Each structure stands twice: as structure tokens, then as C-alpha cells.
Amino acid sequence: MVSRHISKRLLYYRSALVHLKKMGFEYVYSKTIGEEIGVSPDVVRKDFSNIEIRGKRKVGYKVSDLIRKLDEMFGKTCCFEIIVVGIGNIGRALTKYESYLDDRIKILGGFDINPSRIKSFNEIPIMHINEAESFITQNDIKVAVMTVPEISAQLVCNKLVECGIKGILNFAPVILKVPDDVFVKNISIADEITRVFYHARIN
Numbered sequence: 001m002v003s004r005h006i007s008k009r010l011l012y013y014r015s016a017l018v019h020l021k022k023m024g025f026e027y028v029y030s031k032t033i034g035e036e037i038g039v040s041p042d043v044v045r046k047d048f049s050n051i052e053i054r055g056k057r058k059v060g061y062k063v064s065d066l067i068r069k070l071d072e073m074f075g076k077t078c079c080f081e082i083i084v085v086g087i088g089n090i091g092r093a094l095t096k097y098e099s100y101l102d103d104r105i106k107i108l109g110g111f112d113i114n115p116s117r118i119k120s121f122n123e124i125p126i127m128h129i130n131e132a133e134s135f136i137t138q139n140d141i142k143v144a145v146m147t148v149p150e151i152s153a154q155l156v157c158n159k160l161v162e163c164g165i166k167g168i169l170n171f172a173p174v175i176l177k178v179p180d181d182v183f184v185k186n187i188s189i190a191d192e193i194t195r196v197f198y199h200a201r202i203n
């Protein structure tokens, strides 16, 4: 298995390749892919050679082969089925967005504690959090997005882990405590904005 940094870049490459394919590229050089996502051609070549993809001299990489190989690696055959817990501002925005990785990411359901939020939203069923366990089990869901208030985050997280969730994308500003076999990715827009300022050298 490749490191998290590499897998993140590989997904960026995939998006760039889909874009290049739409523009009519049949073959691409590592330089072109690198320019699309802001890394050097050496990094692109090294990342691809890590997953045993090698380009041809003077031709580069065949775009459709690259996309296919990345899809095989990230499990294109099944789509990524997830749930969203907390259907407030962010949860609703996430369920409204429609172009997740060419439809490969599917939000199967949403959960909230507030009865006024419990209705279908954008054709996604929104249920009471008490129904999460049976829904997660029946649909074999392994990944959840958490968009609940800070104060509820750890409790919601514990409940999801008890239900068999193994990966959490967490928007709440809390460092969640989870068992070793559960992966948490925290999202902080504030940190990302700070990073943009830093890298853009704006003081």
C-alpha cells in the first residue's frame, strides 16, 4: 500500500487525467500531469513507478491506461458509499454537491438528531441518528462524514465506530479519539486558508 501522501496525489492525478482526456489528450508526459497539479515531473514519475506504472520514452503515458490503472487501485468496480452525520449548513452543502469523482462517491444517507432535518434532501434519505446502526449494518457502510457540532463530535464518533465505521472525514474542530484500526481525516478550512497565505507568501 502506498503512503497517504502518495495516494492523495494519485487521486489528484486521476482528476487531472480525466480533465486532460476531456480536452482530447491521448498521451501525456509527466511534465503535463505535474503542471496540472503543481508538482515536478520527477515526483509524478516516482509516484507512478511506486504503483508500477511506467511511461514510454518520447510518448509518455497513455491517458486511458493511467485512468484505468488508478481506478483499479482505488476500487472503481464498487463506488465509495458513505453517510453524512449532521445535516446542518455543511452537511446540506455536501449532500447538494453532485460531482463527486465522476459519481463514484455516493452519499447513501444522512443522519441528524433534529426532527426538523429528518426528511429527504436532494433525494438522499435523512434519518434520525438512532437509525444509523441498522442502516450502516444493512448497507455495509464503512466511511462517514461527520458535520456535527464540536460538543457532540466525540459521542457521535464513538457511536459510528461501534456500528463498524472504519473511516471518518471530520469537520468538527475536535481531535477525535478512535481505535487504531479507524482512520480519521480532519478538515479545517481555516488551516487550509492559512496554508494558502503561507505558500502565496502573503504576510
Ligand SMILES: NC(=O)c1ccc[n+]([C@@H]2O[C@H](COP(=O)([O-])OP(=O)(O)OC[C@H]3O[C@@H](n4cnc5c(N)ncnc54)[C@H](O)[C@@H]3O)[C@@H](O)[C@H]2O)c1
Residues within 6 Å of the ligand: 085, 086, 087, 088, 089, 090, 091, 111, 112, 113, 114, 117, 129, 147, 148, 149, 150, 152, 156, 170, 171, 172, 173, 187, 188, 189, 190
Ligand atoms: N472544517 C471546517 O473548516 C469547518 C468550517 C465551518 C464549520 N465547521 C464545523 O463543522 C461542524 C458543522 O458545522 P455546521 O455549520 O454545518 O453546523 P450546524 O449547526 O449547521 O449543523 C450541525 C448539525 O448537526 C446536528 N447534530 C447535532 N448533534 C447531533 C448528533 N448527536 N447526531 C446527529 N446530528 C447531530 C444538528 O442538529 C445540526 O443539524 C461544526 O462542528 C463546525 O464547528 C468546520
